[in-house]
Amino acid sequence: MKVMVVGGGGREHTLVWKIKQSPLVKEIYCAPGNAGIERIAVCINIPAENIEALAEFALNEKIDLTVVGPEAPLTLGIVDEFEKRGLKVFGPSKKAAEIEGSKVFAKELMERYGIPTAHYRVFNDPIEAGEYIKDKGAPVVVKADGLAAGKGVIVALTEDEALDGVKRIMRDREFGRAGDRIVVEEYLEGPEVSILAFTDGNTIIPMVSAQDHKRVYDNDRGPNTGGMGAFAPSPVYTPNIARVVEKEILKKTIDAMKRENRPYKGVLYAGLMITSKGPKVLEFNCRFGDPETQVVLPLLESDLVPVMQAVIDSRLDEAEIRWKDKKAVCVIMASGGYPRKYEKGFKISGIEEAEKIEGITVFHAGTAKEGDSIVTAGGRVLGVTALGDSLDSAARLVYKGVEKISFKGAHYRKDIGRK
Missing domain, CATH: 3.30.1490.20 (ATP-grasp fold, A domain)
Incomplete structure (x- = not known):
């Protein structure tokens, strides 16, 4: 198979890394990719929002499966365009992606169908x-x-x-x-949990739970970011809560979207607050979370490609998905000043040293090649992920990896997985 991943961040690096492990996949492309993705896939200089050019490339190169990472191309209708041309693509349609594209639409949907939210x-x-x-x-x-x-x-x-x-x-x-x-x-109070679920519009298979850290500084201080780190699974997400979420939130949402004539296929991400009155939805996203993907996919034992094919072909009920009995922690190394103004172009050193530590994988987010060097090219630069037998051991290990890496102005939280 030939597979193309659309996007160029840490989530896409993780997707490429996981898809590349599939024995079904012979060639893998990424548009536009980044310096880390370039080491394991062919990077194509097409922006994620240039749907026409991506579809042309997929047709010309006879791409068997396209996996869309970011929300922007999904809300612009990349899935509709690819399907119109007879191309296999993983992700929700433009109408379904509105669940993330408009907070107002999502809130009104939840109100109409009795899905718990603020x-x-x-x-x-x-x-x-x-x-x-x-x-x-x-x-x-x-x-x-x-x-x-x-x-x-x-x-x-x-x-x-x-x-x-x-x-x-x-x-x-x-x-x-x-x-x-x-x-x-x-304003809701309680621990936050991210639940990503595969769905073909009928069947729903949740992935392991994850906990994201949105605020830029330790102890959840400072402005919101795209995410400064994550761990999985979340200890607060008990089997009891999971049953409630599957029945009252995930199933109700998929059924509601079907009734609204917006059948939902792909990954549905539910950002939840576990309140004293039960789980409530903070937000829905129409794709893999970032940085949650960097802790969820490393825990996936099964081959990701057949699962995505089952979603596209509406036979997810036949899929078998297994998870590792491990814990994962990801720490985002960001540019100084992020999420506000920051400078780019600083040389990054120590990535290879970090990856020599057993159990550590470094996913690139905002990186670029400059000659023989890898330099910073975004707000969130790297996601350092570690697996361990316990959350504590994974957290200790991840910071050993982080300490090996340096670039000017590097900033990261020191409390991921330690709350």
């Missing part, structure tokens, strides 16, 4: 949103409606923070058109 209000006008916040008080959560690379959510503990969040999203246009509308919702 109370909310939608606003098109910053003045009305401000009045509502002053009336309600804090803490409260302010969300941009559209895609904002995981950064369009402001958890405001004070009224001033909430009003500033409205200003940043709606007046300053920090996230562009994603901020045309906002959702202001109830």
